[in-house]
Amino acid sequence: MTPFRYEPLGQDDAARRGRLHTAHGTVETPAFMPVGTQATVKAMFPEDVAATGAEVVLGNTYHLMLRPTAERVSGLGGLHTFMRWNRTILTDSGGFQIMSLSGLRKLEEHGVAFQSHIDGSRHLLTPERSVEIQGLLGSDIQMQLDECVRLPAERKEVERGMRLSLRWAERSRAAFEAMDGPAKGQALFGIVQGGDDAGLRVESAAALSAMPFEGYSIGGLAVGEPQDVMLAMLDETLPVLPAEKPRYLMGVGTPHDIIEAVARGIDMFDCVMPTRAGRHGVAYTRFGKLNLKNARHADDPAPLDPESDCPAARDYSRAYLHHLVRCGEGLGAMLLTWNNIAYYQHLMKTLRTAIEQGRFAEVRAELGRLWAKG
Structure with missing residues (x-):
């Protein structure tokens, strides 16, 4: 079984170029992971997702534990x-969905008891x-399982959630090793929490860095806070994390968010934005964002x-896509989702x-002018 490892390939200022080696192939980084919450990237065939250049997709523990189990x-x-x-799959822990989707829930040291949003059944x-x-x-x-505290929140609440997440990190790691995860070529990432408090973020990152995780995630951002707050938290957090391990910014985001996070040393991203936008008639292109609902198309x-x-981007007219979107035809959502995933992969490439050519600052500025407004 291929052991998991991160191979650094180069750097341009803080922006990193690397490669993940996993049991199901390699992933070139920086990488964007299409979200396949319920074992499917919505409105796409798996082979078409792969054809866009995507080498890793995300699945969700919360949804899959409930259905199909x-x-x-x-x-x-x-x-x-x-x-x-047959390529790499990353799964999140389910903690965020429990906090945002479940009905009744009770958080304790041992774990979180919750009621399914599907049928009301109870789970722990x-x-x-x-x-x-x-x-x-x-x-x-x-x-690892973590608690994502909703922002804005009082510091004492953010600190409580961060410290609980650290204790859960230790338990997650022990369980992972007991189940022979490393021997199976799998990886377990710790998750940095701390809300919008730089001191708590640094403390969380330092404590997690002392644990033998294969990689480190930054959680609890991209949840409604301004972009400058998110970037400020990255500026404080990333220098504390091990440079030889991959860094994953969870739930991000817009093209501009991604560009600025790569500039600070992030290697991995996921977000529902390109697939959700496609289902709502919005296309991401190298010319900017287009709303195909607009009559001008x-x-x-x-x-x-x-x-x-x-x-999807090359062979169908904007007039036809406009027609599909206005009629509510499923093909419109399929084609625009396909286009959007392809654009995000083009952006990452x-x-x-x-980074490889030492031109990141130039490309960052050029793309920033295009995407700075979202």
Whole structure:
């Protein structure tokens, strides 16, 4: 079994170029992970996701433990087989969804008891159970269970959540090693918490760095705070994390967020934004963001991008896409989602090449002018 490792390939100022080696292949970083919450990237075939250049997708512990259950997925050969994705899979711990989606929930030291948003059934998720579920799913990269405190919040509440997450990190790591995760070529990432308090972020990062995680995630950001706050937290946090390990900024984000986070040394991203936008008639392109609902596209025979390698961007007119969106046809959501995932992969490839060529500052400025307004 291929052991998990991060291979640094180069750096341009703080921006990093690297490669993840996993049991299901390599991932070039910086990388964007399409979100496949329920074992599917919405409105896309797995082979089309792969054709965009995506080398890793994200699945969700909370949703999959409820339906179809991790035990069922395991019995059917694991998540890779179940969803026909033979590349790398990352799963999150389920903690964020419990806090945001579940009905009744009770948080204690042992774990969190919650009521399913699907059928009201009651469940208990502990650090050990979260790792067990991710092991049953067979994901290559797994996350510790943490508590994501909603912002804005009082400092004492943010601190309480951060310290609980650190205690859960220790328990998650012990469970991961007891289940022979490293021997299976899997990785477990710790998650930095601390809200918008720089001191708490630094303390969390330092404590996690002393634990033998294969990588480190920054959680609890991109939850509504201004971009400058998110970037300020990265400025404080990243110097504390081990340079030889991958760094994952969870739930981010817009193209501009990604560009600025790469500039600070982030290696991995995920976000529902490109898929959700596609289902709502919005296209991301190298010319900017386009709302295909707008009447100005009704008579436009041009494609989204005639030079794109993606058929959705290259082969369909804006007029046709406008028609599909206005009629509520499913094909419109499929084509725009395909285009958006392809654009995000194109963006990541552009950033990787810029780092390799020592041109990151120039490319950052050029793309920043395009995306600074979202």
